[in-house]
Amino acid sequence: MTMRDINQVKKIKKKKGADAIVLDTIVVLVISAFCLFCLIPFVMLVATSFETEINILREGYKLWPSQFTTKAYQMVFDAGQIGKAYGVTIFITIMGTLISMLVTIMLAYPLSINKIKYKTQVTFFIYFTMLFNGGLVPTYLLISKYLDMRNNIWVMIIPVLLNPWNMFMMKNFFRSIPEELSEAAYIDGAHDLQILRKVILPVSVPGLATIGLFYALGYWNQWYNAMLYIDHSSLYPLQYYIMNLTRSIDAIKEMARMTGQAIGSLPSNSIRMATTVVTIGPIIFIYPFVQKYFTSGIMVGSIKG
Amino acid sequence: MKKIKSLISLLLVTALCFSFTACSKSEKQETTSDTSGTTTEDSTATVAPAEDTTSSMPETTIKIRLMNEVVGIDKVVNEFYKRVADDPVLSKIKLDISYVQGADYGDKLTLAITAQEDYDLMFVGAWQGLNDKVRDGVFKDLSSYFNNDAYPGLQSAYSEDYLKSNSINGGVYAIPITETFEDIKGIVYREDLRKKYNLPAIVDNATYEQYLQGVSEHLDEEGLIAAWGVSSLQGMAEFKNPGYANLRKNIYGFPAGSMFYVALNEDGTKVIDAAVAGDDASHWANFPDGYNYDYASERYVDLNNYSKYINSDAISTTDDIRASFKAGLYAATYSTATEYLTYSDMADTVPNAELGFYVLDDAQRNFEPGAIVSNMTAWNFLCAPSWSTKTDAVMAFLDWLWSSKENHDLFQYGIQGEDWEPIGDNAYRILDAESYKMPGYSFTWNPTYIRYSESVINNDYTTKVFDYMYDMDTYTLGKLAGFSFDNSKVESELATMSTYYTDYKFDWAAYGDKTTDKIKEYHAACVDAGLEKVRAELISQIQAYLDAK
Numbered sequence: 101m102t103m104r105d106i107n108q109v110k111k112i113k114k115k116k117g118a119d120a121i122v123l124d125t126i127v128v129l130v131i132s133a134f135c136l137f138c139l140i141p142f143v144m145l146v147a148t149s150f151e152t153e154i155n156i157l158r159e160g161y162k163l164w165p166s167q168f169t170t171k172a173y174q175m176v177f178d179a180g181q182i183g184k185a186y187g188v189t190i191f192i193t194i195m196g197t198l199i200s201m202l203v204t205i206m207l208a209y210p211l212s213i214n215k216i217k218y219k220t221q222v223t224f225f226i227y228f229t230m231l232f233n234g235g236l237v238p239t240y241l242l243i244s245k246y247l248d249m250r251n252n253i254w255v256m257i258i259p260v261l262l263n264p265w266n267m268f269m270m271k272n273f274f275r276s277i278p279e280e281l282s283e284a285a286y287i288d289g290a291h292d293l294q295i296l297r298k299v300i301l302p303v304s305v306p307g308l309a310t311i312g313l314f315y316a317l318g319y320w321n322q323w324y325n326a327m328l329y330i331d332h333s334s335l336y337p338l339q340y341y342i343m344n345l346t347r348s349i350d351a352i353k354e355m356a357r358m359t360g361q362a363i364g365s366l367p368s369n370s371i372r373m374a375t376t377v378v379t380i381g382p383i384i385f386i387y388p389f390v391q392k393y394f395t396s397g398i399m400v401g402s403i404k405g
Numbered sequence: 406m407k408k409i410k411s412l413i414s415l416l417l418v419t420a421l422c423f424s425f426t427a428c429s430k431s432e433k434q435e436t437t438s439d440t441s442g443t444t445t446e447d448s449t450a451t452v453a454p455a456e457d458t459t460s461s462m463p464e465t466t467i468k469i470r471l472m473n474e475v476v477g478i479d480k481v482v483n484e485f486y487k488r489v490a491d492d493p494v495l496s497k498i499k500l501d502i503s504y505v506q507g508a509d510y511g512d513k514l515t516l517a518i519t520a521q522e523d524y525d526l527m528f529v530g531a532w533q534g535l536n537d538k539v540r541d542g543v544f545k546d547l548s549s550y551f552n553n554d555a556y557p558g559l560q561s562a563y564s565e566d567y568l569k570s571n572s573i574n575g576g577v578y579a580i581p582i583t584e585t586f587e588d589i590k591g592i593v594y595r596e597d598l599r600k601k602y603n604l605p606a607i608v609d610n611a612t613y614e615q616y617l618q619g620v621s622e623h624l625d626e627e628g629l630i631a632a633w634g635v636s637s638l639q640g641m642a643e644f645k646n647p648g649y650a651n652l653r654k655n656i657y658g659f660p661a662g663s664m665f666y667v668a669l670n671e672d673g674t675k676v677i678d679a680a681v682a683g684d685d686a687s688h689w690a691n692f693p694d695g696y697n698y699d700y701a702s703e704r705y706v707d708l709n710n711y712s713k714y715i716n717s718d719a720i721s722t723t724d725d726i727r728a729s730f731k732a733g734l735y736a737a738t739y740s741t742a743t744e745y746l747t748y749s750d751m752a753d754t755v756p757n758a759e760l761g762f763y764v765l766d767d768a769q770r771n772f773e774p775g776a777i778v779s780n781m782t783a784w785n786f787l788c789a790p791s792w793s794t795k796t797d798a799v800m801a802f803l804d805w806l807w808s809s810k811e812n813h814d815l816f817q818y819g820i821q822g823e824d825w826e827p828i829g830d831n832a833y834r835i836l837d838a839e840s841y842k843m844p845g846y847s848f849t850w851n852p853t854y855i856r857y858s859e860s861v862i863n864n865d866y867t868t869k870v871f872d873y874m875y876d877m878d879t880y881t882l883g884k885l886a887g888f889s890f891d892n893s894k895v896e897s898e899l900a901t902m903s904t905y906y907t908d909y910k911f912d913w914a915a916y917g918d919k920t921t922d923k924i925k926e927y928h929a930a931c932v933d934a935g936l937e938k939v940r941a942e943l944i945s946q947i948q949a950y951l952d953a954k
Contacts, residue, residue, distance in 0.1 A: 153728070154732045154754050157729050157732040157734065158732055236516075237519050240516050240519065240520060244516075244520050244522075245520050327509055327512075327513075328513075328516065331503060344506055347506045347507070347508050351473045351507055351844070352474075353725075354507070355473065355842070355844055355846075356747050358846055359743070359845070359858065360743040360744070360745075360747060360858050360860065360861065361747065361835070361858060362746065362750040363747070363838075364750055364753065368725065368728070
């Protein structure tokens, strides 16, 4: 920005009327209030995770703990399995996302090309699975009995490898890329895989980032398949491990109630908050890295429009 | 593109590293198991068999699935092996005990049954569709193992009456797991506050109300939310509940869409009538003296006199009301005798807190023999799946488990001197609460082998309550023991009525002076939903049961 530009900006600023200032103030206040609405629950969550159970019951949720304790975090980390659970979750998130993306792209791209035969039938075949599925019992029998995948880390990846919704989104994204690009490459002698790898994928980064994030979040939050098919706690993903941890506290309370044991004040509310902090921590950092692709994705759409 | 390539390569390398770390510990554990003969995982425990001393029985691994966390089972199983090393049969049995958390248990049980998973003994709760599963032929009839001289342990632990009360379709398809048939219901209250404000000793409902009134005048001083902490789960359902007194008069309560009060004649051979709150006088007219009017509605109206003492959010609160009481936020709350013991460390959170326990039923409070009319049925059971081929081994193990207090205590409390120690013949002290955890209610409990926890014997009154509760003379077998209502003919009516039963909050005294009108409204809704059909079906089935006796 040159000095001339700066002076112009200053002039414009000087020209701002009272109504504009009022408007700006209102906008800033509203946005600030919105930010507070987003931030306060999160601050409360973190504060509660460091609060004693008795104080939570007596004083409710606060923005700052009145009696600081790390008991809830000690319980989360003392159990000794959390590192392992993180390892399992990171493994299924990275491997799952990569393989899912590969499968999704390999299916979405051909379906986005007009010249492919039986495209409608294949599309319907996939769409059908969005409307109907085998149901829990047949799926369970298939995976546990016939495929013998119980207590196998891949059971948290393979059955959910392809999400039809994501596949259709990816397909539509590929369709939005001008056909002339691939035609030019075809004329230059490139075959379909080369076109996909060297022409389509480089211009599809926003779409890939979005779908990749969806898959990554899905795998990161994976617990249901673990609940169904995993018995060994060494293979528990983070979310199911955390779920079990809070449930085991409920079970301890239940056992104490049935056997008449005094067990003091176990962190119950605070451990829920602590586990939330522990589980959302890493995945929340992915957002800033992919945010720019969302923005560029929106811009691509606007230019085309 | 280059950046993406390098990013993907980086991700792949990272993933491989994590795959290595994620799998490495399991391998290590497996290696350990190879060398020591013991595999231990948090949720399962498999211990190698004792040395083969006989060829009379092939080496057999029995897989047992329990509900809720088991900790430290491998050392107990090892001890079991030591104890049975010389036994020609038991020394051939390997134990593989696993567990599933209670919240997932029902779903995983259904799936395990559907897939006929490799289990030989599994915990099944009565609320997990046990009767239906027995009807579907999922479990084996184990009758032949009980009252059988070849299984003396089972014979001594399971009396004929106990088994009969818990039989399904005339057979022992489910082994009952319980220590007693009733956990005495009462109110736990702050004895220190009662003394501080010179309130009379709580001996009946009138003095309890005086206590609530007295404490209510000092809520702010004492930092109390309300005098009486009531939860959203059950309201004041047990307070002034005529259930126990009814049973002693041959009136049985059946929650069939609505709470039906079914009156039998004196010798229990004929159904007099079945009535619900809001029924006209004709349905109550022939009930025994003292109960020949709509006393169910009268109670609902009466509860309004106590609403001023309870917390204002009683209907909606999701807080753990026991924890709130323990934090000193209420001066009284509902409790069972066993739950009452869990408050023994309350002085840690509320200095100088002293507690008292007020038993709600008059006859039980006076320790009258035979006062509890019970069906003597358990809620928890162990079942052997019909596809298991190892039931003989399972029953041999269970026979050993319940053949002596020593064997039973090993699995219930862990290693003596390490996890627990006995106090006399009838009590125990936990030495290390973390080293061994066994949810006895899903595996080991039996009325023959009772030990009180240390906190019971530290107090004369609780000892008296527990002695009374565990004494079989306290119980009278109900005339409808063994009867279960088959709701298949009135399924839709029951479903609709149950919704109304849940929606109307009479046990929370939610309607004040409009309670009577609300009961009429509720009753009219139930009539529209098919109340008379359910009533007729219930009477017919009970009468048929009595006729067949």
